[in-house]
Amino acid sequence: MRMILLGAPGAGKGTQANLICEKYNIPHLSTGDIFRMNISTCTPLGVQAKKYIDKGQLVPDDLTIQVVEDRLVREDCKDGFLLDGFPRTVFQAEELAKFLQSINNTLDVVLLIDVPTGFILERNIGRRICSSCGSSYHIKFNPPEELGICDFCSGKLIQRNDDNEETVKERLNVYTTQTHPLIDYYKTNHFLSTVDGRDDILTVSKNIFLILDN
Numbered sequence: 001m002r003m004i005l006l007g008a009p010g011a012g013k014g015t016q017a018n019l020i021c022e023k024y025n026i027p028h029l030s031t032g033d034i035f036r037m038n039i040s041t042c043t044p045l046g047v048q049a050k051k052y053i054d055k056g057q058l059v060p061d062d063l064t065i066q067v068v069e070d071r072l073v074r075e076d077c078k079d080g081f082l083l084d085g086f087p088r089t090v091f092q093a094e095e096l097a098k099f100l101q102s103i104n105n106t107l108d109v110v111l112l113i114d115v116p117t118g119f120i121l122e123r124n125i126g127r128r129i130c131s132s133c134g135s136s137y138h139i140k141f142n143p144p145e146e147l148g149i150c151d152f153c154s155g156k157l158i159q160r161n162d163d164n165e166e167t168v169k170e171r172l173n174v175y176t177t178q179t180h181p182l183i184d185y186y187k188t189n190h191f192l193s194t195v196d197g198r199d200d201i202l203t204v205s206k207n208i209f210l211i212l213d214n
Ligand code: ADP
Pocket: 008, 009, 010, 013, 031, 032, 033, 035, 052, 053, 054, 056, 057, 058, 059, 060, 061, 064, 084, 085, 086, 087, 088, 089, 092, 162, 171
């Protein structure tokens, strides 16, 4: 299965991506995770990306598209993948379509996790991520078993630099102007499935599996 997850910042893409990838045994490709990994190891890509991410802006298309193409050509993506957080602009979507065509592939599923803007601030501000494995938690909606510690790897939980009120508001602006148009793009050029992202995590995943199993 080759699929894309769309949704506003904090809609639950990463959370659901983990559950989907486990069930369908496909790799989870999160551009945000890739950038954060590069930032934490201070690679040249990380240094570039950090300038934009900390301001809540998008990393430029050319850098981002290269990252994704380098990842998609790897052996583990041969039979499927889940893209989480990419594409984020219509240009990225067009480049992805061209790239997939060049390797004789197409997307099977484009899935939107739909969450009203009124949910976004609390979802992002309460998010904590594992500094070692990247798993995400929420202080209220999805707390770890032990405060501040990752359930999976015992890593330390931290708050993302861009999960403060000011930057979240900017990310939401960027989403509305640059990413939201993808919804119409995929309605026109593909097909778009939608789940209600206001429900709790397990209800959302149950509804996603209903769509994917059909
Ligand atoms: P969220 O969905 O919670 O906003 P992500 O982890 O997907 O967060 O992305 C974090 C940041 O990484 C974004 O705000 C943006 O700066 C950068 N980023 C991630 N994916 C892309 C992309 N496809 N294009 C441009 N920038 C991206």
